[in-house]
Amino acid sequence: MPRVLLIEDDPSVREGVELGLRRRGHEVRTAATGESGLAALAEFRPDLLLLDLMLPGMNGVQVCRRVREDSQLPIIMLTARGDDFDVVIGLEAGADDYIVKPARTEVIEARIRAVLRRIEAPGGRPSVEFHGELAVDRAGLTVAKNGERLALAPSEMKLLLHLTAAPEQVFSRQQLLEHVWEHSYHGDARLVDACVRRLRNKIEDTPGSPRYIQTLRGFGYRFGPL
Amino acid sequence: MRRRIRAATALAALLALTGCGIQETDVIEAGGPATLDVLPAREHRMMAFFLSPDGLLVPSPRSVDTRVWDGAVGPESGTAPEPPSTAKTVAALLAGPNAAEKRAGLSNEPSLPDPSTVAGTEMSGGTARLTLDTPLTPLTEIARQQLVCTIAYAESDNGGVPVVLVGTDGARPAATCDNGARRPAPTVTPSETG
Amino acid sequence: MTGPRTGGAARARRRGADRAAAGAADVRPGSAVRPAARDRRIAPFGLRTRLVLAFLLVAAVSAGTTATLTYREARSAVLASAQDTAVASFREQVETLAPELPIDPVLLREYLFVIASKSKPHPWVVFAEYGSLRVSSGTNPASTVITPDLRRMTLARSRGSFQRVVSAGVPYLTIGVPVLVRTGPGSSMPSGLVLFAVMRMTDEEANVDALVTAARDGALPGLAAALIPALIAARGVLRPVRQLRRAARSMGSGRLDTRIPVRGSDELADLARTFNESAGQLERSVDELQQAEARARRFASDVSHELRTPLAGMLAVTEVLDEDADGLDPDTARAVRLISAETGKLAVLVEDLMEISRFDARAAELNTDEVDVGETVRKTLDHRRWGERVRTDLPDGIRARLDPRRFDVVVANLVGNALRHGSEPVTVRLSVQGGLLVVEVADSGPGIRPEVLPHIFERFYKADAARTRSTGSGLGLAITQENVRLHGGTIRAANGPDGGAVLTVEIPLHGPHGSQEATA
Numbered sequence: 001m002p003r004v005l006l007i008e009d010d011p012s013v014r015e016g017v018e019l020g021l022r023r024r025g026h027e028v029r030t031a032a033t034g035e036s037g038l039a040a041l042a043e044f045r046p047d048l049l050l051l052d053l054m055l056p057g058m059n060g061v062q063v064c065r066r067v068r069e070d071s072q073l074p075i076i077m078l079t080a081r082g083d084d085f086d087v088v089i090g091l092e093a094g095a096d097d098y099i100v101k102p103a104r105t106e107v108i109e110a111r112i113r114a115v116l117r118r119i120e121a122p123g124g125r126p127s128v129e130f131h132g133e134l135a136v137d138r139a140g141l142t143v144a145k146n147g148e149r150l151a152l153a154p155s156e157m158k159l160l161l162h163l164t165a166a167p168e169q170v171f172s173r174q175q176l177l178e179h180v181w182e183h184s185y186h187g188d189a190r191l192v193d194a195c196v197r198r199l200r201n202k203i204e205d206t207p208g209s210p211r212y213i214q215t216l217r218g219f220g221y222r223f224g225p226l
Numbered sequence: 227m228r229r230r231i232r233a234a235t236a237l238a239a240l241l242a243l244t245g246c247g248i249q250e251t252d253v254i255e256a257g258g259p260a261t262l263d264v265l266p267a268r269e270h271r272m273m274a275f276f277l278s279p280d281g282l283l284v285p286s287p288r289s290v291d292t293r294v295w296d297g298a299v300g301p302e303s304g305t306a307p308e309p310p311s312t313a314k315t316v317a318a319l320l321a322g323p324n325a326a327e328k329r330a331g332l333s334n335e336p337s338l339p340d341p342s343t344v345a346g347t348e349m350s351g352g353t354a355r356l357t358l359d360t361p362l363t364p365l366t367e368i369a370r371q372q373l374v375c376t377i378a379y380a381e382s383d384n385g386g387v388p389v390v391l392v393g394t395d396g397a398r399p400a401a402t403c404d405n406g407a408r409r410p411a412p413t414v415t416p417s418e419t420g
Numbered sequence: 421m422t423g424p425r426t427g428g429a430a431r432a433r434r435r436g437a438d439r440a441a442a443g444a445a446d447v448r449p450g451s452a453v454r455p456a457a458r459d460r461r462i463a464p465f466g467l468r469t470r471l472v473l474a475f476l477l478v479a480a481v482s483a484g485t486t487a488t489l490t491y492r493e494a495r496s497a498v499l500a501s502a503q504d505t506a507v508a509s510f511r512e513q514v515e516t517l518a519p520e521l522p523i524d525p526v527l528l529r530e531y532l533f534v535i536a537s538k539s540k541p542h543p544w545v546v547f548a549e550y551g552s553l554r555v556s557s558g559t560n561p562a563s564t565v566i567t568p569d570l571r572r573m574t575l576a577r578s579r580g581s582f583q584r585v586v587s588a589g590v591p592y593l594t595i596g597v598p599v600l601v602r603t604g605p606g607s608s609m610p611s612g613l614v615l616f617a618v619m620r621m622t623d624e625e626a627n628v629d630a631l632v633t634a635a636r637d638g639a640l641p642g643l644a645a646a647l648i649p650a651l652i653a654a655r656g657v658l659r660p661v662r663q664l665r666r667a668a669r670s671m672g673s674g675r676l677d678t679r680i681p682v683r684g685s686d687e688l689a690d691l692a693r694t695f696n697e698s699a700g701q702l703e704r705s706v707d708e709l710q711q712a713e714a715r716a717r718r719f720a721s722d723v724s725h726e727l728r729t730p731l732a733g734m735l736a737v738t739e740v741l742d743e744d745a746d747g748l749d750p751d752t753a754r755a756v757r758l759i760s761a762e763t764g765k766l767a768v769l770v771e772d773l774m775e776i777s778r779f780d781a782r783a784a785e786l787n788t789d790e791v792d793v794g795e796t797v798r799k800t801l802d803h804r805r806w807g808e809r810v811r812t813d814l815p816d817g818i819r820a821r822l823d824p825r826r827f828d829v830v831v832a833n834l835v836g837n838a839l840r841h842g843s844e845p846v847t848v849r850l851s852v853q854g855g856l857l858v859v860e861v862a863d864s865g866p867g868i869r870p871e872v873l874p875h876i877f878e879r880f881y882k883a884d885a886a887r888t889r890s891t892g893s894g895l896g897l898a899i900t901q902e903n904v905r906l907h908g909g910t911i912r913a914a915n916g917p918d919g920g921a922v923l924t925v926e927i928p929l930h931g932p933h934g935s936q937e938a939t940a
Binding site: 188 | 796
């Protein structure tokens with residue numbers, strides 16, 4: 001069972017979510033502030049970080065950036081809908097998904113599982129594919145550009161794998177939401193957009209005019225053609 | 227809206243009433259008559275009143291200067307004219323208009339008696355009196371006026387003298403000449419001229 | 421949790437205010453162009469026309485009256501002068517005679533020639549009557565112009581008379597003078613001789629005609645000149661009126677700070693002042709109302725916000741309650757399950773309240789994307805496992821620019837509502853009509869009662885006062901309507917020909933005007 005670190009300042013939410021997740025077999029560590037959460041990170045070594053965006057002192061976005069500096073730990077933000085602006089900033093900062101409070105434990109757990117789920121490497125294909133200067137290792141879940149390994153967050157990795165699995169095929173944002181994030185078809189497409197932006201920053205030579213991940217206005221995204 | 231139309235109509239009507247150009251008028255009296263001296267002059271004439279075709283009394287002055295009358299000689303400055311007697315004048319009237327007068331359409335009222343019926347005239351107490359040897363009843367009013375005016379102007383210059391007609395059937399009340407003349411009423415007393 | 425959140429809320433509120441300001445700014449150019457175009461049109465019986473007409477009428481009446489009076493006076497003067505001269509000189513000429521009576525026609529005719537030769541001011545023809553004698557200085561011995569009236573008057577009275585006669589279109593002055601015989605100093609009597617003069621008044625007629633022409637020529641330029649002050653006065657009156665109208669329209673379109681410059685101290689200035697005062701009061705009261713409303717909305721928003729945090733904790737543990745309820749004694753188990761169920765409903769209600777608050781604060785954002793509408797609707801139905809309960813007519817290939825999440829809410833609310841309150845089968849029909857995406861959701865129930873129809877989009881509206889709380893929050897259709905409006909569309913409810921309720925949504929295919937472009 002995954003180990004989850006929950007950073008949440010409100011005691012009732014902290015306690016409720018911790019209780020719910022623990023009942024479902026998760027190992028949960030909680031922290032009330034960003035600082036104490038970051039401190040617990042090194043020692044607890046969680047598989048996933050549940051991060052409230054609104055924290056006293058160091059806020060969720062700052063925590064998120066700090067984590068991403070040296071780690072590709074899956075991060076799910078806890079947010080209240082209406083704080084749309086913060087959601088976008090959180091996603092830009094490197095969060096993989098977000099959950100709107102209040103949420104039932106089953107919803108939270110489903111999201112946790114979705115983020116942690118690996119994309120199955122399709123059989124009968126070489127584990128390492130080369131796309132231009134990119135080398136994608138589906139089995140080892142690593143991506144290298146010009147031989148240099150890139151640090152991709154779990155959502156970025158899954159998106160790249162999904163797109164490269166069918167190069168030059170157009171995926172609508174709704175389809176990507178369903179398949180990469182396991183959200184409903186009607187989920188928040190900004191998740192996709194933010195993730196694409198982050199991914200482009202890492203793999204494209206000039207993110208302003210992308211080669212690998214191309215936009216088809218009105219339809220969605222596709223990988224290539226190179 | 228309707229009020230405005232009505233006002234416009236009234237205005238148009240006013241303008242129409244005013245009219246342009248020269249309009250006809252009724253008869254308007256303006257000033258007096260033309261008063262003038264007629265020939266023959268007062269001193270040389272006697273005046274008989276005849277009827278015009280319009281039924282008006284018209285004075286017809288006749289020269290009493292026989293020479294003038296006959297047309298032979300003009301009036302002589304030396305001879306003092308003598309006004310003709312009233313009886314003579316009445317007789318001239320009853321004799322009827324002469325040729326010139328007839329030509330002008332003057333005539334006598336048919337009921338006037340014959341000149342021979344004049345019995346005499348006299349002036350007494352400011353009243354002239356004509357006695358006729360015939361009854362007065364057949365005389366019409368206009369015939370009587372012819373007699374009255376002729377006598378009145380024979381007895382006075384301005385014809386203001388009352389005249390009493392006496393016939394065989396009695397006397398008529400005194401009457402004055404009514405021919406539209408203008409006279410300076412009280413200043414002249416008829417007796418002076420009689 | 422407190423600091424950053426208020427920051428976010430303030431941001432959201434500010435964004436709403438900005439959008440409201442942008443909306444107000446949008447109104448300005450439009451409202452500035454349209455009235456200008458309308459101003460130029462002149463109403464057939466508008467104030468301007470009436471003012472000008474009144475001015476012209478007054479000018480026409482005064483010019484006409486003046487001209488008429490002047491004309492009459494001048495005409496009288498012209499005619500009187502001619503008449504007096506003629507009458508006086510005629511009598512004067514007659515008085516120079518010394519005729520012999522009874523008159524001799526030949527002699528009389530010579531007299532008449534003499535008199536006629538002294539005509540004044542114009543040539544006249546002299547006629548004389550004496551008894552049955554008729555003599556004249558002209559060709560005919562008797563005149564056809566002299567009226568019997570004049571003749572009778574002249575004969576009967578010893579006074580001179582005249583009469584103007586128009587014969588065959590020619591005006592004549594006819595003068596009659598009776599001749600009196602002087603019988604003594606100061607006394608006279610009618611002689612029976614009557615003289616008439618007949619004088620054509622053509623010169624006077626020409627003068628009078630010239631007067632008419634002069635009056636007309638004077639009045640017409642006067643009228644034309646009156647047009648200028650009329651237009652100026654009309655402008656003077658109309659300018660404030662136009663300003664007033666523009667200001668009133670501006671206020672009507674929501675710009676309550678509109679004021680009119682007050683100039684002068686006439687009635688129109690009073691009106692402008694009154695308008696400004698009223699506008700000020702209106703602005704103040706509207707401001708107060710808006711503040712009160714904003715306070716109320718903020719309160720609702722804050723309450724939902726505050727409710728959300730404890731709910732987040734409670735909702736996370738409802739599963740624990742549900743699972744362990746079986747092991748508790750029956751009463752406690754029922755109580756625990758009740759709390760769990762109601763917590764879920766409360767969460768939905770609070771979410772809906774939050775959503776409505778965002779719409780009220782105009783903080784709701786539209787994240788549009790171009791989608792296949794048929795697929796979108798199908799996903800909505802599949803996601804809620806309504807596939808077999810709903811008949812669909814979803815043509816392929818309808819693509820529209822809309823916010824998929826909000827469109828999902830719209831369809832889900834409409835179908836959910838139809839399934840709850842109507843009866844199956846429920847039909848979802850999709851079509852395109854003239855640039856509009858049309859979504860029709862029909863049920864086979866008894867339909868909506870007519871008195872309920874106008875209210876079904878109201879918040880917490882209960883068709884039946886006695887009806888207990890349904891599974892919905894009571895905000896579903898209100899949120900649906902707000903979402904449709906956010907897309908620039910409309911929603912309406914009606915009863916179909918077969919009795920079922922039909923809710924129809926129409927949304928522009930290419931998104932609301934000025935919507936955010938898709939980021940994809």
